[in-house]
Amino acid sequence: MFHTMNQRPPTRLEYALLGLLHQQPQSGYDLRKVFATTALGNYSSSPGAIYPALKRLETKALVGSEIDDARALRPRKVYRPTPDGSAVFRAWLVQDISTDDVARGFDELMLRFAFHWVLDAPAASYEFLHTLADLLGRYTKELEAQRRMFPPEAPVQSRLALDAGIEQYRAAARWARKSRKHFKEDT
Amino acid sequence: MFHTMNQRPPTRLEYALLGLLHQQPQSGYDLRKVFATTALGNYSSSPGAIYPALKRLETKALVGSEIDDARALRPRKVYRPTPDGSAVFRAWLVQDISTDDVARGFDELMLRFAFHWVLDAPAASYEFLHTLADLLGRYTKELEAQRRMFPPEAPVQSRLALDAGIEQYRAAARWARKSRKHFKEDT
DNA sequence: TCGCACATGTAACGTGTTACATGATTCA
DNA sequence: TGAATCATGTAACACGTTACATGTGCGA
Numbered sequence: 541m542f543h544t545m546n547q548r549p550p551t552r553l554e555y556a557l558l559g560l561l562h563q564q565p566q567s568g569y570d571l572r573k574v575f576a577t578t579a580l581g582n583y584s585s586s587p588g589a590i591y592p593a594l595k596r597l598e599t600k601a602l603v604g605s606e607i608d609d610a611r612a613l614r615p616r617k618v619y620r621p622t623p624d625g626s627a628v629f630r631a632w633l634v635q636d637i638s639t640d641d642v643a644r645g646f647d648e649l650m651l652r653f654a655f656h657w658v659l660d661a662p663a664a665s666y667e668f669l670h671t672l673a674d675l676l677g678r679y680t681k682e683l684e685a686q687r688r689m690f691p692p693e694a695p696v697q698s699r700l701a702l703d704a705g706i707e708q709y710r711a712a713a714r715w716a717r718k719s720r721k722h723f724k725e726d727t
Numbered sequence: 728m729f730h731t732m733n734q735r736p737p738t739r740l741e742y743a744l745l746g747l748l749h750q751q752p753q754s755g756y757d758l759r760k761v762f763a764t765t766a767l768g769n770y771s772s773s774p775g776a777i778y779p780a781l782k783r784l785e786t787k788a789l790v791g792s793e794i795d796d797a798r799a800l801r802p803r804k805v806y807r808p809t810p811d812g813s814a815v816f817r818a819w820l821v822q823d824i825s826t827d828d829v830a831r832g833f834d835e836l837m838l839r840f841a842f843h844w845v846l847d848a849p850a851a852s853y854e855f856l857h858t859l860a861d862l863l864g865r866y867t868k869e870l871e872a873q874r875r876m877f878p879p880e881a882p883v884q885s886r887l888a889l890d891a892g893i894e895q896y897r898a899a900a901r902w903a904r905k906s907r908k909h910f911k912e913d914t
Numbered sequence: 915t916c917g918c919a920c921a922t923g924t925a926a927c928g929t930g931t932t933a934c935a936t937g938a939t940t941c942a
Numbered sequence: 943t944g945a946a947t948c949a950t951g952t953a954a955c956a957c958g959t960t961a962c963a964t965g966t967g968c969g970a
Contacts, residue, residue, distance in 0.1 A: 567949075567950090568949080568950070568951090569948070569949050569950075572949095587949090587950075587951070587952095588951090588952080588953090591950065591951060591952090592951090592952090595951095613947085613948050613949070614948065614949045614950070615949085615950090616948090616949070616950090617949090617950075
């Protein structure tokens with residue numbers, strides 16, 4: 541059932557929740573704890589963000605919920621992805637990535653990759669890292685060009701700040717090139 | 728005149744604008760072009776963000792404006808920081824940085840450092856990079872610990888995504904340690 | 915004449931932040 | 943008795959995103 545009735549796409553937070561629910565069905569409270577303890581893309585664990593997001597996912601029919609009333613201080617509402625939710629999530633995972641994604645939304649790309657296990661398709665992960673490495677290399681070169689364009693009288697700190705960005709992207713590119721080998725031997 | 732009447736602190740975008748205005752008085756249109764062309768922390772150049780932000784800064788009396796009516800297709804509104812604006816901006820630059828800033832707001836820290844030339848105080852820049860290097864080292868260790876805690880049956884992709892973060896923070900730490908030498912020879 | 919660069923702005927909308935509300939159970 | 947943990951939620955607010963509105967002058 542794929543008649544996406546002009547619904548706007550899920551938020552980053554919504555995707556993150558959807559991904560965690562693929563790991564195992566959980567309650568809002570559980571999910572909050574995950575965000576609070578792990579360094580998961582540093583999302584907020586505030587109830588004012590999580591609970592409304594879960595409700596949105598439910599009205600979009602991407603997740604379903606059932607009350608776990610048995611043995612609990614207060615009844616827990618446990619969410620799990622619906623088939624539609626799974627499909628939408630997988631579609632997000634395999635979306636084409638653009639240069640713009642690398643520059644503006646690198647965090648989101650990492651979030652996507654972290655959930656690539658849902659696909660269980662090494663070829664897809666390889667492809668992802670391959671194009672990511674390519675785009676990172678390109679973007680790094682772009683930043684380096686910008687650095688060379690810097691007027692000599694420009695303040696040191698600005699130049700150094702740009703260097704920091706370059707170094708970080710270089711590190712990410714190295715990581716991507718190295719990591720893709722986990723998914724394909726040759727080439 | 729420092730009676731900050733419980734005003735909430737400026738946004739990241741507002742700080743960025745304030746910083747650019749310290750470089751030279753500019754109009755909203757000029758500022759938009761800066762955001763559009765340079766890789767300045769990848770802020771948005773949308774008019775719906777810039778113009779309201781400038782207006783907010785003006786009502787807070789952190790910037791002043793004057794109309795440049797002479798020889799222009801349409802009159803330009805040129806903004807420049809007020810003494811109060813300068814003070815607030817400098818205060819932001821020299822704010823103490825915490826572990827949380829490193830984990831959640833690294834971009835903002837880089838933005839701050841990029842504008843450190845406003846202070847014209849090498850000692851302050853050294854101090855900034857020194858503590859930044861320290862905090863980055865600490866946070867990297869924390870991530871490494873988290874990585875070791877990873878259960879062996881956890882998916883490869885999740886572990887690799889964490890590795891990406893670690894590598895990026897490591898690169899940033901190296902950068903900070905190396906760059907601080909620009910501001911102090913010994914030690 | 916068509917469209918683009920200049921230049922400023924507003925309106926609707928959604929979402930995250932912060933703070934608050936509720937209420938049961940366990941432990942000191 | 944009081945505090946902490948479990949567990950869900952709402953309300954006000956501010957901000958950014960997107961899209962639209964407006965109008966001039968210049969070059970093809």
